Amino acid sequence: MKQNRRTFLKASASLSAIAALAPATAIGQEIIDKPLFPKRKHVFLTKPYLQNPSENSMTIMWIVNLPSYSFVEYGETEGLGQIARKVDNGLVVAYNRINNIKLNDLKPGTKYFYRVVSKEITKFRPYDLNYGQTIKSEVYSFTTPTSQQEEVSMVIFNDLHDRPASITHLLNLTDKKTIDFTFFNGDILGHINNEKPIINHLLKTCAEEFATQTPFYFVRGNHETRGRFARDLHHYFANPQGKQYYDFVWGSTHFTVIDSGEDKPDDHEVYAGIVDFDNYRVEQADWFKNEVN
Secondary structure, three states: OOOOOOOOOOOOHHHHHHHHOOOOOOOHHHHHOOOOOOOOOOOEOOOOEEEOOOOOOEEEEEEEEEEEEEEEEEEOOOOOOEEEOOEEOOEEOEEEEEEEEEEOOOOOOOEEEEEEEEEEEEEEEOOEEEEEEEEEOOOEEEEOOOOOOOOOOEEEEOOOOOOOHHHHHHHOOOOHHHOOEEEEOOOOOOOOOOOHHHHHHHHHHHHHHHHOOOOEEEOOOOHHHOOOOHHHHHHHOOOHHHOOOEEEEEOOEEEEEOOOOOOOOOOOHHHOOOOOHHHHHHHHHHHHHHHHO
């Protein structure tokens, strides 16, 4: 997919500090979890957005500006009553900014209410942890899918190339109340050199327009494989099976999603020897054979 060279807008004041992120390290998570605004108050950088839905589960993601301990309050009424948090090998995930919390044991075709909570961590040492400001979202709702659904309604976007206003414009041409999910089919972003375009050109708009109530799926295009932050892109989504290629079922329909990778041979000089999409496509081909069999 070709794209004319364009000049990107200067960073807005609300996210100006992102450009000051430390250079990439061997561990991308260190960059992702570094405070963006250490001298500012604790705020949401995105509203919650729904990912990886199933009959019995829903993943809720959101991003804050400061390292926090976060959780989801949810239930079948606006009174909520249940709490979900992410636990990894016995440790509750904390001191992070990008939140990915899965609600399990849900009922098919059932409406749930939820809100997200993030407690700023101002000090984190052994036996010595201090909390700062706690922020809470509004109460939102979603409905789990059901296998009894015979028809599926979706909106598919591709090749937006950093034009989030197109998401709003095109969604306004549809009846959003009838959409089961939205699918982003690649080249939604351009070159990814930091977190800013992921938030400003996709996640923020999705959460404002629909994703607090209706989930979306995402697959890379060739442009999303470019830039020093492209290797951290997967942290911002919760794809089924946890990969860039995956499958899922909605009602009576089975979907298979393939990640095509880059558009030139791996040995092209522009990649400087740091891509291996040929073997990656072989891996996907083997997986796809098992899927269809």
